Amino acid sequence: MRLDVVTIFPEYLEPLNVSLVGKARARGQLDVNVHDLREWTYDRHNTVDDTPYGGGPGMVMKTDPWGAALDDVLAEGYEDGAHGPVLVVPTPSGRPFTQELAVELSERPWLVFTPARYEGIDRRVMDEYATRMPVYEVSIGDYVLAGGEAAVLVVTEAVARLLPGVLGNAESHRDDSFAPGAMANLLEGPIYTKPPQWRGHGIPDVLLSGHHGKIARWRRDEALRRTTRNRPDLIERCDPGAFDKKDREMLSILGWRPGPDGRFGRDPEAVEE
Numbered sequence: 001m002r003l004d005v006v007t008i009f010p011e012y013l014e015p016l017n018v019s020l021v022g023k024a025r026a027r028g029q030l031d032v033n034v035h036d037l038r039e040w041t042y043d044r045h046n047t048v049d050d051t052p053y054g055g056g057p058g059m060v061m062k063t064d065p066w067g068a069a070l071d072d073v074l075a076e077g078y079e080d081g082a083h084g085p086v087l088v089v090p091t092p093s094g095r096p097f098t099q100e101l102a103v104e105l106s107e108r109p110w111l112v113f114t115p116a117r118y119e120g121i122d123r124r125v126m127d128e129y130a131t132r133m134p135v136y137e138v139s140i141g142d143y144v145l146a147g148g149e150a151a152v153l154v155v156t157e158a159v160a161r162l163l164p165g166v167l168g169n170a171e172s173h174r175d176d177s178f179a180p181g182a183m184a185n186l187l188e189g190p191i192y193t194k195p196p197q198w199r200g201h202g203i204p205d206v207l208l209s210g211h212h213g214k215i216a217r218w219r220r221d222e223a224l225r226r227t228t229r230n231r232p233d234l235i236e237r238c239d240p241g242a243f244d245k246k247d248r249e250m251l252s253i254l255g256w257r258p259g260p261d262g263r264f265g266r267d268p269e270a271v272e273e
């Protein structure tokens with residue numbers, strides 16, 4: 001996979017040399033190219049922003065540097081033999097970045113990121129490139145960052161670990177908390193490693209029992225417990241067919257009941273476990 005990032009803070013992307021993404025680059029599984037947007041400015045002050053039409057606070061990133069940069073970055077990529085680019089525009093106004101979108105992006109051969117600073121990029125830039133390639137405007141969460149660079153790191157890491165051969169163990173994706181297409185997306189419960197005692201804290205006996213069936217059941221119960229507590233929306237969205245008899249017993253203990261459509265919701269009478 002080829003990645004291009006155009007930014008006014010190339011040094012912000014240094015973490016792409018580290019850990020999983022860094023290793024994928026070193027192995028040639030990922031070809032990352034970071035570009036400084038200011039190289040495509042032609043005035044004395046290397047201006048990339050201007051005041052918004054219609055007034056209002058903040059500044060807007062100008063069309064010309066982005067247009068010139070993206071034309072060159074795309075031309076260079078095509079010359080290197082890349083194909084099928086998609087533009088990934090991090091913005092708090094984008095669609096939520098999910099595991100499903102990470103999988104979709106991981107299937108594309110070439111991602112071009114345009115992290116913005118200030119209030120964002122002049123709309124015409126996205127409109128122009130949308131005539132040539134898919135444009136994904138993505139938000140990594142309901143909060144506003146000072147710029148899109150951190151979002152590029154997030155998206156890149158989520159996508160890179162899905163590339164064939166990057167994680168080593170292909171099965172690990174299937175069990176991801178948010179694996180798309182799963183009947184139920186549950187959060188993972190607590191995990192433990194040696195030593196068996198630490199500062200007076202032990203580990204649940206069942207994990208030492210060697211009984212695979214009981215361990216699997218315990219893990220599932222803990223996943224239900226954690227999901228009901230931290231992400232009740234995931235339980236509410238679950239296909240009720242995803243829950244077996246034991247799941248239903250656990251959900252009942254946790255104060256959850258099936259509604260008229262079969263989907264589970266929190267029993268308003270129940271006391272928090």
Ligand code: ADE
Binds near residue numbers: 142
């Ligand atoms: N830029 C600023 N905030 C952002 C967010 N939440 N997601 C993606 N890009 C952003």
